[in-house]
Amino acid sequence: MNHDDILFGILGNAFHCPVLGEFEFLENVLITINTDGEIDSLLKPDEYAVSDIMEVLERENRLVRLKEKQYLIPGLIDLHCHAPQWPQMGKGLDLPLYNWLANYTFPLEAKYQDLEFAKRVYDDLVQSTLSSGTTSAVYFSSIHLEPTRVLADTCLEKGQRAFVGKVCMDDVEQCPDYYRQSVEKSLYETEAFHQYVSTMSGNHGLISSVVTPRFIPSCTEGLLKELGQFATNNNCYVQTHCSESDWAREYSQQKYGETDISVYEKTGLLGRKTILAHSIFLTEQDVIKIQDYGASIAHCPLSNMYFANAAMETRELLNRGLHCGLGSDVAASVTPSMLRSCFDAVTHSRVREEGTSTKLAAGERGEAKTRISFLEAFWMATTGGGKALDKNIGVFRRGFSFDAVLVDANIQDCDLKIWQALDSASDILEKIISTTNRQNIIKVWVQGREVVCKQ
Amino acid sequence: MNHDDILFGILGNAFHCPVLGEFEFLENVLITINTDGEIDSLLKPDEYAVSDIMEVLERENRLVRLKEKQYLIPGLIDLHCHAPQWPQMGKGLDLPLYNWLANYTFPLEAKYQDLEFAKRVYDDLVQSTLSSGTTSAVYFSSIHLEPTRVLADTCLEKGQRAFVGKVCMDDVEQCPDYYRQSVEKSLYETEAFHQYVSTMSGNHGLISSVVTPRFIPSCTEGLLKELGQFATNNNCYVQTHCSESDWAREYSQQKYGETDISVYEKTGLLGRKTILAHSIFLTEQDVIKIQDYGASIAHCPLSNMYFANAAMETRELLNRGLHCGLGSDVAASVTPSMLRSCFDAVTHSRVREEGTSTKLAAGERGEAKTRISFLEAFWMATTGGGKALDKNIGVFRRGFSFDAVLVDANIQDCDLKIWQALDSASDILEKIISTTNRQNIIKVWVQGREVVCKQ
Numbered sequence: 001m002n003h004d005d006i007l008f009g010i011l012g013n014a015f016h017c018p019v020l021g022e023f024e025f026l027e028n029v030l031i032t033i034n035t036d037g038e039i040d041s042l043l044k045p046d047e048y049a050v051s052d053i054m055e056v057l058e059r060e061n062r063l064v065r066l067k068e069k070q071y072l073i074p075g076l077i078d079l080h081c082h083a084p085q086w087p088q089m090g091k092g093l094d095l096p097l098y099n100w101l102a103n104y105t106f107p108l109e110a111k112y113q114d115l116e117f118a119k120r121v122y123d124d125l126v127q128s129t130l131s132s133g134t135t136s137a138v139y140f141s142s143i144h145l146e147p148t149r150v151l152a153d154t155c156l157e158k159g160q161r162a163f164v165g166k167v168c169m170d171d172v173e174q175c176p177d178y179y180r181q182s183v184e185k186s187l188y189e190t191e192a193f194h195q196y197v198s199t200m201s202g203n204h205g206l207i208s209s210v211v212t213p214r215f216i217p218s219c220t221e222g223l224l225k226e227l228g229q230f231a232t233n234n235n236c237y238v239q240t241h242c243s244e245s246d247w248a249r250e251y252s253q254q255k256y257g258e259t260d261i262s263v264y265e266k267t268g269l270l271g272r273k274t275i276l277a278h279s280i281f282l283t284e285q286d287v288i289k290i291q292d293y294g295a296s297i298a299h300c301p302l303s304n305m306y307f308a309n310a311a312m313e314t315r316e317l318l319n320r321g322l323h324c325g326l327g328s329d330v331a332a333s334v335t336p337s338m339l340r341s342c343f344d345a346v347t348h349s350r351v352r353e354e355g356t357s358t359k360l361a362a363g364e365r366g367e368a369k370t371r372i373s374f375l376e377a378f379w380m381a382t383t384g385g386g387k388a389l390d391k392n393i394g395v396f397r398r399g400f401s402f403d404a405v406l407v408d409a410n411i412q413d414c415d416l417k418i419w420q421a422l423d424s425a426s427d428i429l430e431k432i433i434s435t436t437n438r439q440n441i442i443k444v445w446v447q448g449r450e451v452v453c454k455q
Numbered sequence: 456m457n458h459d460d461i462l463f464g465i466l467g468n469a470f471h472c473p474v475l476g477e478f479e480f481l482e483n484v485l486i487t488i489n490t491d492g493e494i495d496s497l498l499k500p501d502e503y504a505v506s507d508i509m510e511v512l513e514r515e516n517r518l519v520r521l522k523e524k525q526y527l528i529p530g531l532i533d534l535h536c537h538a539p540q541w542p543q544m545g546k547g548l549d550l551p552l553y554n555w556l557a558n559y560t561f562p563l564e565a566k567y568q569d570l571e572f573a574k575r576v577y578d579d580l581v582q583s584t585l586s587s588g589t590t591s592a593v594y595f596s597s598i599h600l601e602p603t604r605v606l607a608d609t610c611l612e613k614g615q616r617a618f619v620g621k622v623c624m625d626d627v628e629q630c631p632d633y634y635r636q637s638v639e640k641s642l643y644e645t646e647a648f649h650q651y652v653s654t655m656s657g658n659h660g661l662i663s664s665v666v667t668p669r670f671i672p673s674c675t676e677g678l679l680k681e682l683g684q685f686a687t688n689n690n691c692y693v694q695t696h697c698s699e700s701d702w703a704r705e706y707s708q709q710k711y712g713e714t715d716i717s718v719y720e721k722t723g724l725l726g727r728k729t730i731l732a733h734s735i736f737l738t739e740q741d742v743i744k745i746q747d748y749g750a751s752i753a754h755c756p757l758s759n760m761y762f763a764n765a766a767m768e769t770r771e772l773l774n775r776g777l778h779c780g781l782g783s784d785v786a787a788s789v790t791p792s793m794l795r796s797c798f799d800a801v802t803h804s805r806v807r808e809e810g811t812s813t814k815l816a817a818g819e820r821g822e823a824k825t826r827i828s829f830l831e832a833f834w835m836a837t838t839g840g841g842k843a844l845d846k847n848i849g850v851f852r853r854g855f856s857f858d859a860v861l862v863d864a865n866i867q868d869c870d871l872k873i874w875q876a877l878d879s880a881s882d883i884l885e886k887i888i889s890t891t892n893r894q895n896i897i898k899v900w901v902q903g904r905e906v907v908c909k910q
Contacts, residue, residue, distance in 0.1 A: 090886035311811035352811040356766035431545035
């Protein structure tokens, strides 16, 4: 048999969650990856035993054999990350959102016109997200074209699948003088960035541009309409914030007498390739529209606990089958780790279900039956993220891109410990979700390319 | 000047929180530690400039000079940790508490009669907690004497300040046949362990024994009374769980017609050296009693979010000045890190304050003005824990034990990043609390002894 189209193979134990709320443990699976970086085959022991593939791969030094307590999981997908806020991560969370933006975020984002600073930060960010297992990231950049190019260049160079948007904000009342652009400049730079990405040398679909109005308060209706038109004409990804807080919801009602979703729909910004961060305060009509358009929600649990004033109705939206993945919302989080986001999503849903007030009776305290499970959270960070982006990623399946993370539980000085006699496959996956830290992630592949190797 | 009583000195930047809600940044401080492991002096630059101490320490190779982006913080204090549950950490959190105990915890705790297993687990646990910066830990062991000795031995050998209790549980209805002891055996082994600790060779107050009734449902009234008597007669530390969940609260009401605190008071278990884990459902009378007796609360935020059915009234209890520190509640948590506990304490208080239900108006959704700050959480993990234990620890002060953690923000592949031009001292401390991982902790001292050194 000819195996020349096989780039390499990986032999070992793997986990993934093709179905919401369930997991598959692929024990001693052989995954082969073709020269396009796609999964060519997944072979069980009784299948590869009768083939010569193992022999060929070993002879040609193209086989990665996982050790005991090493596990392959699908590459993690971050649907919402503010790249320029990277230096801000871990500070200011005591502040209200408005002060957080005004005192920390906008002054920081404005600094990226210094392209050396941009390069330094984005190198560190992309290295950190990859090293944390994020193989696909949806990034808000800053409002300026050149640093946004630097971010796209950095992702391409380091091999991260990235969806990058130049932020647009023009409203004179809501944006500081030093950090806004006119409608014309916003649109011009959005077009220029889209053009840049589509002609980047070596970009074989790894980097996509994203039309990125920040959120309703920072944009005039004119800007939203222009961006909606551009996104529709060019079949672009769109990302924005949606009904994140009481204040944001109220702002749209005051200005338009409508919900965020209605405004996005009317301005042409709602579509299959639209990613809506947060989406806390949705009406029934909003939910129907999101589902009808096939748009996606980026659930950002830790950020929600600090800034959203309420919990996303994750349980209900998953039950209804909406496209829903997870976002770190760096820097409204304290780590880029999407496994931590999984854990935080479960935690927030548990507090939502139980409630908090000891002054209320148990039955009146929380919102019954609203928890999500660890497997559902992990599904969101992998399979759900892939569906949101409409890409063949997030699951180990023939024809899907090989985006994968190798988790090693043998690392000293880490919390992830597997006790062979005590831990079932289900236990091991829950431990991976709950306790992996960056040191446990020793290799990462994107589209078949090894982009992180720590050992 | 004679500096022979100085063991060594440390020169660099340090943070601590002597006052609730505030922090002190000790810039370029020289801390000297005497041969008893206590802080001998804290000298500011203008003070050590006019002394010969630096010269002497450097000449004799007794000076540790911190580098840029290295920070000293007080040793972290974990008021509630179930040592035998260490292998369980990170699994089973989807289960209700009852199943969690019955399916995972009790079978696991019973295994420690195998002393080789006990030694292997406790070696790993104590190394891990120390390596995470926990210089003082209050441990529940299992119900058996011998493995509890192994735990105490391990703490002493590795140099951790530890408060160790052999767990007592005898109620036939609530405890499985394979995991309970008679009143007589519980009491005999509690006494034997107390005796063992008081005569351990080399134990100069580092290890203390703790009288440890598990919680009200697992103990008969007879056992509680015997343990209360013993604790009173011997001026022992006491630890137990208090009003952790609706079920636990209800159980005491059904059995005694009283609250947990009333039962502990009447059985002689409430005193200045009593540590009450959780304490979610307290009546006004309970709070007054806890304060009057000077007992302490171990707030375990992550565990509470999964198992407690409600939030502790941390804000109110801190305002009233109760002794209150933090506990990891391993394995009802996913890390032994007390910095993570700090973060989780803030997060839970924020969700409590904001509420979760989008169906309620903003003003009716949460519990107004109940948040705690990062500095308050850090105070609980250091100063507050020291007060709870009635020990001179948790603050850098002359005469206090030198228990300290060296946090290094220069470590690659970690989330803690300090950007010199952008981060104030306050920002740096918040980043340390929010983003430190175990790799950033490169040295740990307990009572002046270096117990962790990674570089």
